Structures are given as C-alpha cells and as structure tokens.
Amino acid sequence: MAGTPSDEEDEDKDMPPEEIAIGVVQEHLQGREEWVRHRAKQLRFLQTIPALCSFAQRQGQDSLEPRCSKVALVQSIVELLADLPMECEPSSVLSSSMGAVSHLSKLKPPLHLELESHLLRVVLYNVFSMGTGKDTTHFQVLHKRYENSLDIMLSSLLLETPNTDTPTKGSRRATALGNLS
Numbered sequence: 001m002a003g004t005p006s007d008e009e010d011e012d013k014d015m016p017p018e019e020i021a022i023g024v025v026q027e028h029l030q031g032r033e034e035w036v037r038h039r040a041k042q043l044r045f046l047q048t049i050p051a052l053c054s055f056a057q058r059q060g061q062d063s064l065e066p067r068c069s070k071v072a073l074v075q076s077i078v079e080l081l082a083d084l085p086m087e088c089e090p091s092s093v094l095s096s097s098m099g100a101v102s103h104l105s106k107l108k109p110p111l112h113l114e115l116e117s118h119l120l121r122v123v124l125y126n127v128f129s130m131g132t133g134k135d136t137t138h139f140q141v142l143h144k145r146y147e148n149s150l151d152i153m154l155s156s157l158l159l160e161t162p163n164t165d166t167p168t169k170g171s172r173r174a175t176a177l178g179n180l181s
Contacts, residue, residue, distance in 0.1 A: 094126050095149040098152070099153075102152050
C-alpha cells in the first residue's frame with residue numbers, strides 16, 4: 001500500500017539524513033492542520049528539528065534559511081502546543097517542543113519578542129496546567145523531564161544573540177525574567 005509509514009521509511013533510507021529532515025519539516029509546514037491531529041507525526045517533526053539544526057551547524061551555517069524559516073518552525077511549534085490536549089500525565093510532545101526550540105535558538109535570526117513571548121506563555125501554560133496524574137514513577141520521570149527541558153529552553157532563549165535592529169532585546173529579556181521572580 002503506497003503512502004504507508006513503512007513505505008516512507010523505505011524511501012527515507014535512500015536519502016541523506018539532512019534531506020530527510022528538510023523533507024519532514026517542509027511537509028509539516030505545508031500541512032499543519034493535519035499534523036496537529038497526529039501525535040506520531042508531531043513527534044517526528046519535533047525530533048527532526050534538532051538533527052536539522054545540528055547538521056546546519058556542522059556545515060558551518062548559522063541559519064536554516066533559505067530552505068526553512070526558523071520563525072515558521074517556532075510558529076508551528078506554538079500552534080502544536082496551543083492545540084495540545086490537557087492530559088492527566090505529561091506528553092513527550094511538550095518536552096520535544098522545548099528541545100526543538102532550544103536547538104533553534106542556537107541559529108539566526110533571533111526570535112521577535114512577540115513570538116518568543118507567545119511561545120513562553122503556551123509552554124508555561126501547558127507545564128503548569130498539567131494534571132497531577134497518578135503519583136507513579138513514570139509520571140515523576142516525565143515531570144522531571146519537563147523541568148529539565150524548560151530549564152534548557154529558557155537558558156537557550158536567554159543566550160540567543162539579539163539582532164542589531166533591537167539592541168535592547170537582551171536587557172528587556174533580563175528585565176522581564178527579573179519581574180517573574
């Protein structure tokens with residue numbers, strides 16, 4: 001049967017990893033609505049982003065442009081997180097999203113404050129409105145993973161180099177974070 005996941009995986013084996021990653025990202029950006037409904041596809045998309053970022057850095061590139069837009073990827077992540085159902089236990093979509101953003105933060109261009117703020121609101125809402133679930137080892141491990149992912153993502157966003165058009169971006173971030181504590 002054509003178009004099944006196993007057919008796609010067989011086709012992927014003949015392609016270089018960076019081409020596979022770019023294909024997954026471009027396919028996602030073209031069909032966002034469908035991806036929101038399919039958790040396995042969401043995870044594949046989110047787990048492809050760190051590989052794509054690492055490949056770009058190994059090639060000496062500081063951006064995913066012109067093949068992919070960092071802003072479009074982050075907007076897509078925000079949409080995924082905004083549509084994430086509230087579950088009684090953590091999901092790997094949230095932690096994978098935070099990991100993807102951490103990797104994207106290492107590349108240019110820096111995020112606009114409005115997009116970064118929207119991202120942070122959605123992530124924090126998902127983390128703090130998560131149900132308590134059962135007090136199981138599995139739940140505790142996933143919750144700890146959220147904490148670690150959130151810490152890494154926030155650190156990455158704070159370290160992201162501001163562009164020359166907004167010289168006060170770093171200071172506004174520090175001020176905003178100082179107001180949270």
